[in-house]
Amino acid sequence: MKLFQAYHLLIFLLLKTTSASDPKYTKPGCQVMCGDVIIPYPFGIGVNCSVSERYNVDCNRSTPYLPALNNVQVLEVNLEYQTVTVNVSMISDCHNLIRTSSQILGIELGESSPFLFSRLHNLFVVEGCGNAVILDQGTAVTGCSTTCRNESVGVKDKCLGITCCQTRLPYYLKSYSMDLTGLERQGGDEACGSAYLVDKKSYDEGRFSSKSVAGDNTYIPISLLWTLSERESSQIECCFSGFNIFKADTGNGGSIKSWKCVFPMSNKGNPYLVDGCYDDEKCARCTEDGGECEYYDVYDDYDRISEYEFVCSHVMKGNRRHSKPTLSIGAILGISISIGVLVLLAISYASYKVINEAIARRRRMRYFKRNGGQLLEQQEKSDPSSVGKTMLFSLRELEKATDCFSEKRILGVGGQGTVYKGMLLDGRTVAVKKSERVVESQQEKLINNQFINEVVILSQIIHPNVVKLLGCCLETKVPLLVSEFVSNGTLYDRIHKEANEFPLSLKMRIQIATEVARALAHLHSGSGTSIPIYHRDVKTSNILLDDNNIAKISDFGTSRNISPDKTHLTTMVIGTVGYLDPEYLQTEHFNEKCDVYSFGVVLVELLTGEKPIFQTTSGQKTQLAAHFISAMEEGCVISIFDKMVINEGTTDELLALANLAMRCLCIKGKDRPTMMEVEHELESIRTSHVPSRVEANIDHVMGKGKQVLTMPTTAESSSTPFKSFNEPSTSQ
Template sequence: MMDHLMLLRFLFFILLLWLAVVATSSTLPMAKPHCKDKCGNIHVPYPFGFGDKDCYRDESFQVSCNDTYKPPKLFLKLEDYEVQNLSLQGILRVLFYVIKDCYSNSGQLTDSFRLYMKKSFETFTFSDTQNKFMALGCDTKANIQSINKSYVDIQDSDHGFFQSGCSMMCNNISDVIINGSCTGVGCCETSIPKGFGYYDINLGSFDNHRKVHNFNPCSYAFLVDKNWFNLSVSDLLNFTKNVDEYGFSRVPVVLDWTVDNKTCEEAMKKKTTYACGNNSRCIESKNGIGYSCNCSQGYHGNPYLSDGCQDIDECKDRKDNTCSSIKYCFNLPGGYKCSCPPGYHGDAKKDGTGCIPATQKPYQVIQDTIGAGLGFLFLVVGILSVLCALQKRKDNKLKQKFFRQNGGFLLKQQLSSSEGPVEPAKIFTAEELKKASNNYAQSQILGRGGYGTVYKGVLPNHRNVAIKKSRKVDENQIEQFINEVVILSQINHRNVVKLLGCCLETEVPILVYEFVTNKTLFYHIHGEGCNSPISWDNRLRIAAETSEALAYLHSAATPPIIHRDIKSANILLDDNYTAKVSDFGASRLVPLDQAQISTLVQGTLGYLDPEYLRSSQLTEKSDVYSFGVVLVELLTGKKALNSDGYGRESNLAMHFVTSIEEGRVWEILDNQIVTEGCREKLQVVLELAERCLRLKGEERPTMKEVAMELQGLRRDQTHPWIAQNPEEVECLIGEPLVLPSHNTIEYNSLTNEALISLDGGR
């Protein structure tokens, strides 16, 4: 009896040991041996870890588990942000603070919190696909800005800078706000670009919430997981989410992470620091910063552990293999194989149909195979023919829908009724432009901007054109868009890029312009073209021609046109350095009975009129200010905004005006200009630039006055008498420049009040 009892105990022990081995082998390791892989309800896979320093890759991935909370909470060690979730798929979800401004009934600021988050990990970026920037309030102005981490070490960081935001003024409209819907009334939202590792948020008020205090005493701004936040009417009164022990609200933000900032090629050369384990592969980051690891096909687990990727046994589950029976499925490292049952042969991976009896004659197999193949081929051809016909019909209906939606019939009507010597705009088909641009090939791209991408195209008559695919167009302003197309196509000025036509068969209209051969003024001053500097004569002529074009748009066009985005990147040059003003994506038509237009602020930082920024009132003098910045670029050879590589930027207009007031303006001029230019004429141009950059629009000259003054200088410079009597012309070098003084204190608004919409236009 005792022997039987001992035998049963031994068998029971063996059973428990086997179950423990099975349980251990079926659980894939996520952390290093002897390291904890869980804090509360959150799993912590390597390269993240807490405790001993061997449990995490480096300090960037160190987390801490605070068990004073119930349940325990997980925090990023260096930044001390609470972690809600992290995964091996490169996703990290943390809580960030909400920015707010609150005011009492009397207009006193009662509560304020500002976030200036610049410290960030080298391989962490904010997800552009899973986050959105939001602002709440009815007396609110908010913006968010940052620099793409890929461009931080590049001197020309224009492409890496991002700034966006919005402003809202509204009455007590809580009865019309729909829960869960952010429509721009009391709530606005915008997306962010990819690759940004830090951001700044600025939040302010227009009227200290005095008029809306009873239902909205505060403004809020925050970056947030777009799948988490749903607007509630009560949020306008008091927004409280995930409040910490200090009373501050927090919202979840999704971070993308990579294991290192090197490329796969660079990382694999250094085996001591290469992060991917056995049976894994290296993947370049979708944000362009660093790499991550994935288990190879047929393996699963943690690719960051040396043996974390383990073989998947496809034969355990019928859905993981195509064998006719699990009985004839054999697992292999990284895959599996199938065999036919006894008495059969063939391809056993065809779900039972590939195995044929061994007694079947070969010629019968061939006949059956050919017959089945031909029948299947005819069936496929028939199905494809029907699908092609249906797709073509669907495409034609979609083109007709877009043509009607984009105002095609209205444009045809206006073009047929227009009269004049200028050839009207042509309506191109989508196929014509697709063929002209080689299906919009990357090699055909001429440039990208805030309003779209420009491609080079060749029409059937061998004419080179520039094809602009806009990002979007406001459906509520289709009629105005059509009017602008008609008006711009009728502009016939040698210094304005000619609009040849458009295509309305696509979701967003496509515009076709004349092709200008010698790139942009920005390229020749600041880009690769600056290796062959432009002479003073050409610079003066470019300035004069640009001012003539703007004067024509302001005074001769009917109705007048305000360009709204004058900058050196929008001034094209032909082979003779003749200037042509381009890119009317942000332009506005001015009704004949109005001197100014109220509009959302749009344009480019460094060129924007400070008065327009403050008031949102667009006038012709706004173009004058932007032209003044271009004029200073021509004089100094410096960019409108100069970055030091760490997010700090100096404003050329402010620097220029300050240099004039301090009597050192000659120190910042381009050496070539000082050498070639006549002192007296340079002084006239400097004074003209200073007048264009005055803060008050009423103190600036009109573009017509600017054009007349510059043309006068050109005529003096090319006058035959000057060529015959150079000794009579005095170009003194020693006299200081003296210009009228004026108030420049308000220049601080360029950095404190600018709310720029980077996503408008056509």
């Protein structure tokens, strides 16, 4: 009996300790912990402890499970990042090493589910030798390729592309599948590679091991973004200033709206409970002294937020923010009784307008300072030659020019943001680039002195084949870029849209390739800026055409300049799948030859009319660069060229263009030509081009003899064209 009483006393003390230590994470009377995992509201354990049935958590034998997701195990709930980390089972089929298939089991996000696969807190990891792609409803959204070799990697525990690679999701996913090609581990028989989505924090901290992924079932931690509907938010009273509306990008212009309680850096606890917030120790001392708490972002060498710096400001000492709301209610009640409801409404409305304008003005000024506006003004004053080259636009000016960023003004939506067409007060038509997703990764790229330096440098570029940067607006969280408007769309649309009434002739394709090469050579040489500039994202969708089909390179959102005394940049891999230099993927060293490789893919795209990643007649997805190199080695490269290119080109021209593209796509960057050499060779081909009809035997065109086609010498040069053929090419 005494043992039984002691047991009950121990349980009472444990419950009391838990309740006292964590009183601000759950609703009153609800269980806080399940094992060693905190389950904060809007999630909850038990009846009426969560905001809705979708957020109920079952605690079974000190382990939390989520019934809404087929009872997966909950590892962590993060209120600041709005994520829940769960353990999902995974199985790999290793019976076929040439083509394996991996499938996530035990979790299915339905259309009505509030959960999404988080793009910020997950990594897509591929281990083995081969390729892996994540598909969203059959469309490839991201992926990476690995290589295997005998020598050691050099840096341990790093996924650098040799037997292992990793990448991020481009947007939030509701569902996904994987397409794996030739994925096998380096090591011999029965060694199977793997591809999986994994929580970035668990992977980086080494709390997840992939050794059993290729064998039997294993569990993998994955982060899910949880979203609150408007109905669910109406049941929550935030402890700070209310809700923010968060839009989760789901690709193809779609998004899911969610409500999120504001979580200031100075607060701890649970912002989803009216009494859940409390000041941290530093902020509490600051407030007691009559100060105001402020936190500033601190960035590391890679322009990423690494920590937060706390500052206690005493500017508003006589006007405390944390005054009790009862005083304001009493004052408002007294005024309303004395002067009447109508007068009170008029004063309230006027005060609301004044306060909102003051807050907006202070916000714009804060963003202007944080984004380097003062530095830009100082550079313009100190350098007389820069006057007029870089122009600062106000937010109001750009809102008027774009009808408050109306959807009717959208020119295009890409990975770097949305581009709007605008009309300035002086009558100029401009393109305004605005980031729709205000997240840390985009702030990392656009904020700080490096961004201002690049704006100053890029605004000095005056070249007929480069889109002119007119200026920027620094009064928003993410700066807006303003450039000249180019009216005739992208080169990608001209090549790949079947409904295009005016297909590109071979002469136009050579002209466009020459102009793009000329612009890149100009940037690499540093002419006009004294500093070489690397574009880092050369592709047909970043090449615009004006009314006269003159090519202009655009989208310098990922560009970087380099000092003359340096040979390369060491950066995180940024670019577009299908155009990325394999050497850059392995070393993370970017130099001018990486732009040359991307240009080689563009040149092959112009010659073949195929997309950088396309589906062959056998139904297999492949990279255009690899397909082109294989055709060159087999001696049948002409067979994959576009019909119009074959019909209008001569033997010498087609072989010269093919060999030039082959040199640009060399695996080793040192073996590739410079962009200036590429420009001179294309100019020579362009000036000698004479449109003609192809007249050659079909067997010769298809390369039946498997002879490698090489560019003829001057003595062998002739203008004998190929004969036309009626059969479609194997890649079409």
